[in-house]
Amino acid sequence: MSAVTPEPDSIHRRDLRFGRDVALDRWWHGGDAGRTAFFNALSSTFPVGEKFFMTAVRHFKDETPELLREQIEDFIYQESMHTREHVVFNRQAAEAGFDIAPLEERARRTISWARRRSPVQQLAATCALEHFTATLANDLLADPLHLEGASEEPARLWKWHAIEEIEHKAVAFDTYLVATRKMTRFRRWLKRSAVMAVTSMRFHYVIYRNTADLLAQDGKNNVPTWAKLLAYLYGRPGPMRKLLAEVFIYMRPGFHPWQVDDRHLLKAALAELELDTGKGVTT
Numbered sequence: 001m002s003a004v005t006p007e008p009d010s011i012h013r014r015d016l017r018f019g020r021d022v023a024l025d026r027w028w029h030g031g032d033a034g035r036t037a038f039f040n041a042l043s044s045t046f047p048v049g050e051k052f053f054m055t056a057v058r059h060f061k062d063e064t065p066e067l068l069r070e071q072i073e074d075f076i077y078q079e080s081m082h083t084r085e086h087v088v089f090n091r092q093a094a095e096a097g098f099d100i101a102p103l104e105e106r107a108r109r110t111i112s113w114a115r116r117r118s119p120v121q122q123l124a125a126t127c128a129l130e131h132f133t134a135t136l137a138n139d140l141l142a143d144p145l146h147l148e149g150a151s152e153e154p155a156r157l158w159k160w161h162a163i164e165e166i167e168h169k170a171v172a173f174d175t176y177l178v179a180t181r182k183m184t185r186f187r188r189w190l191k192r193s194a195v196m197a198v199t200s201m202r203f204h205y206v207i208y209r210n211t212a213d214l215l216a217q218d219g220k221n222n223v224p225t226w227a228k229l230l231a232y233l234y235g236r237p238g239p240m241r242k243l244l245a246e247v248f249i250y251m252r253p254g255f256h257p258w259q260v261d262d263r264h265l266l267k268a269a270l271a272e273l274e275l276d277t278g279k280g281v282t283t
Helices: 033-058 066-095 101-115 119-142 152-167 171-179 185-217 223-234 239-250 263-272
Strands: none
Touching: 033 066, 033 101, 033 119, 033 171, 033 185, 033 223, 066 152, 066 171, 101 119, 101 185, 119 152, 119 171, 119 185, 119 239, 119 263, 152 263, 185 223, 185 239, 223 239
16 A cells, blocks of 8 residues: 555545435536536436446455555445445436436446446456546645535535545555456556546546536537537636546656645545544544
8 A cells, every 4th residue: 555645544434415305406516507417417327337436446355454444435435425425416406307217227337337347347347437526525625616605504524525525535546456466567557557547538428428418408408508618617617627637647657646645635624514524534
């Protein structure tokens, strides 16, 4: 396990619930159809995706050293909470009038394809997608423009999710290092890089198809809406621009998720949400 990984008790178990008593506005993200569609599209993939992550990492749990096994258990707990809360969020989006089922089915088909790969390839795909979620989480917590104008309860949900994605961002990667310990460094690098390339293409396809489906349901799948949304995604604050750059950073030999230590973002976000900072978060 990499020496830059924080102490093993830096992943915290939080049983939080969001949006149970407040209906979700149809365009909950500042009244903007494009931004709402993008975040709803992301959320539609999380329940099936996070179950895949848990299975992929759990497969190698018994091979890992004790400290990493503890982190894997905490990772699985956090991902199970994310699954539960995004099931609720997706149901609320459906109650707001969106047909979420085709989006969930598209994500399910993609995950079914991934499940036909070897356990190591499934773990490598999990590493790639965990890097995406950690990148998006870092950006969301670092720049308040991401959720500017968003309704309070979904904003809290996304910030909580971002906190925990950063806390456990290296668990799958460290598990991959154990699972591939008998490979040469070149083969290990080549496999994770090749899987990242494929995963990146599939991720972008699913997210943008899902976003387009939601915009079509609003009668907003048109050039003006997409121009405004793409300015948000690739201009300022630019979450997808930064995510695309991180694909190439991930492919560098010697990469590790904790080469970027962003725990300072956790401290600020936890204070904002009035959650316990916990040992291992304060710096």
